[in-house]
Amino acid sequence: MRYAIRHVTRFDYAQPVGFARCNLRLKPILWSGQVLEDYDLSIEPGGRTSPARAEAGLANVTRLVVDRPSKALTITSRATVSVDRLIPVPASSDPSLAEIALAARESRDAGAASPAAYLFPSPRIPLDPAIGEWCAAELDPARGCLEAAIALAQRIQHEFSFDPTATLVDTPPREAFDRRGGVCQDFAQIMITGLRAAGLPAAYASGYLRTLPPPGQERLVGADATHAWVLLWCGASLGWVGVDPTNGIWMAEDHVVIAIGRDYADIAPIDGVVLGSGAQDMHVSVDVEPLG
Structure with missing residues (x-):
């Protein structure tokens, strides 16, 4: 496209x-x-x-x-x-979350796309025990990385309300979490908080969504504005995989990446x-x- x-x-x-x-x-x-x-x-x-x-x-x-x-x-x-981006398909051969966490800790890559750069808290996404505990329900270490990623994204989509009046650009993740509402930036930050709490490398992606949906499909939330979603590093074979907790979908042909960072402040x-x-x-x- x-x-x-x-x-x-x-x-x-x-x-x-x-x-x-x-x-x-x-x-x-x-x-x-x-x-x-x-x-x-x-x-x-x-x-x-x-x-x-x-x-x-x-x-x-x-x-x-x-x-x-x-x-x-x-x-x-x-x-x-x-x-031209394929939709990921979870498989039994996917690395487990435990394997990903170990591989990220052992990474010696010092580049901007290194998984090690996205393991730790950042200025706008601090560690938060309550968010970490809530997300942990979907992040069993033995679970396949793709299965866990989409499950957590869809749980956020189902249990949080999209409400542009609930938060501001500098609202901390915990405040949006307690309100169970916010916008794409809030949902991405909540998911990243949970992934990092589990020892997983998670990055903040900023970009765009297509304005017009394909025939017969509903319009995605976040179109006509910059959008935010999450990248999870899924090991050397799968690399960085994008998942959109606002819409409960994978990053695919509808998403255009502008920049990637630890949080919004970077990009x-x-x-x-x-x-x-x-x-x-x-x-x-x-x-x-x-x-x-």
Whole structure:
């Protein structure tokens, strides 16, 4: 499946801003099952851009500097991405969770995609005994990794309510867990908390969902906005496998990966510093259009 993706972020400032320096993580990464065919980034009213190194995780980072006064800033990212990704099928030959945990601990890979980098708590996803205990019901060490991953994702989908008013971008996982509600970011963070508590390498994936579902299927939650889901490392043979606890499904052709990190802080689409006074409003719109 090929997609045309348009992601627009507009900032409106109460008073002119004299300087802004931002990190943009909007260009989809090269990842298993997807190819970036074309990409364009435009800034209005303008600014200087340069490539930058990702400090953590896997992301294409662009540094933006705006050094002339402005009351508005619009960042438009356009990409054409081809996705050809199979849906995982649990099998009796899958590595067990115990085998995965051991292999991750013994890994000597120091790269950004190393399972060892995603075993431990991170700034926005601390260890939490209550979440760990709740998730442990699906994480028997002897259970196959794929069977356990989809079971936990579907339990979260069934027992938690999608409620955009329940949480904010910086809401801790425990607060969303206690409320049994939130958005895709919350559900991903809750699942990652549980997986890491079991000694399993789990990463936070940010990206997009297709806007239009296939004929006869319901529209997925999270379309028309950036989406978040989970990657579980399933050993050397299976590698990183994506699972979406918001929708209770695997990461497949409907998902486009922008970036991968320990949590949202590693791969926020836009962050940085703005020098000015007064309030600001941010508006985001996303369109994911299937092509052909």
